[in-house]
Amino acid sequence: FLKGKTALVTGSTSGIGLGIARALAAEGANVMFNGFGDATAITKLQADVAKEFGIKTSYHNADMSQPTEIELMMRSAVEQFGGVDIVVNNAGIQHVANIEDFPVDKWDAVIAINLTSAFHTTRLALPRMKENNWGRIINIASAHGLVASAQKSAYVAAKHGLVGLTKVTALETAQTGITCNAICPGWVLTPLVQKQVDARALEGGISNEEAKRNLLAEKQPSGEFVTPEQLGALAVFMCSDAASQVRGVAWNMDGGWVAQ
Numbered sequence: 001f002l003k004g005k006t007a008l009v010t011g012s013t014s015g016i017g018l019g020i021a022r023a024l025a026a027e028g029a030n031v032m033f034n035g036f037g038d039a040t041a042i043t044k045l046q047a048d049v050a051k052e053f054g055i056k057t058s059y060h061n062a063d064m065s066q067p068t069e070i071e072l073m074m075r076s077a078v079e080q081f082g083g084v085d086i087v088v089n090n091a092g093i094q095h096v097a098n099i100e101d102f103p104v105d106k107w108d109a110v111i112a113i114n115l116t117s118a119f120h121t122t123r124l125a126l127p128r129m130k131e132n133n134w135g136r137i138i139n140i141a142s143a144h145g146l147v148a149s150a151q152k153s154a155y156v157a158a159k160h161g162l163v164g165l166t167k168v169t170a171l172e173t174a175q176t177g178i179t180c181n182a183i184c185p186g187w188v189l190t191p192l193v194q195k196q197v198d199a200r201a202l203e204g205g206i207s208n209e210e211a212k213r214n215l216l217a218e219k220q221p222s223g224e225f226v227t228p229e230q231l232g233a234l235a236v237f238m239c240s241d242a243a244s245q246v247r248g249v250a251w252n253m254d255g256g257w258v259a260q
């Protein structure tokens with residue numbers, strides 16, 4: 001049902017972003033990929049997704065911490081597809097440290113990539129969405145957009161900020177065919193989380209499997225990871241007509257994390 005629409009998914013060369021990009025492609029949307037990685041692997045990814053779902057794909061290597069690069073990417077989307085109908089703000093990084101030890105440059109990078117980049121893509125995508133009176137902006141926040149954990153000051157601040165930006169965007173577009181919502185995943189086993197599992201295994205002298213079990217046991221009552229495919233299905237729902245009055249929500253898919 002998304003045939004003819006174009007989706008930009010930031011940070012879609014891996015993990016959740018890739019899962020969401022594939023889910024939107026499966027509904028017929030053209031996809032602009034973004035994110036870091038090996039150039040040959042990205043070219044192959046683009047070609048494989050285009051072939052599998054019979055859609056057009058492209059890729060832009062904008063560093064989401066750089067506003068001028070985001071502007072170039074948005075301009076490139078206009079040139080290639082006439083603009084963007086669906087924006088999924090997904091690129092994100094994590095850094096774990098106590099506040100007094102938190103490297104200042106890491107704070108700045110987490111805020112720039114996880115929060116400010118969404119302001120830029122949103123402000124640049126809205127004019128065309130308004131022209132068409134249709135658009136979907138989906139911000140990938142986190143359970144950490146709703147509750148906190150120690151040692152994640154920048155991440156928690158950025159994700160709470162992203163939930164706030166989601167609500168303002170929803171209000172400013174409330175009387176249009178554009179909706180803006182946030183998705184708040186719990187633990188998903190992606191490279192971002194595998195790093196945290198590895199750190200636990202090393203610190204505790206425990207196996208990878210045990211580190212995963214401990215990580216889940218602390219926060220996620222289901223004891224199971226959320227998957228990129230499940231998050232993709234929620235993003236597809238948010239793009240549907242059935243979701244046209246879902247506006248400004250921060251929808252957790254978190255195995256029960258924030259119910260506690």
Ligand code: NAD
Binds near residue numbers: 011012141142
């Ligand atoms: P990931 O590390 O697998 O993927 C992150 C993606 O962002 C990659 O494609 C990477 O290349 C890209 N990226 C990183 N820095 C970038 C930059 N400066 N410019 C452009 N692209 C950049 O991580 P993931 O777990 O898939 O995370 C995706 C999003 O989901 C993030 O916003 C993260 O905070 C959020 N999230 C993840 C989890 C989880 O458990 N994995 C939970 C809640 C929220």
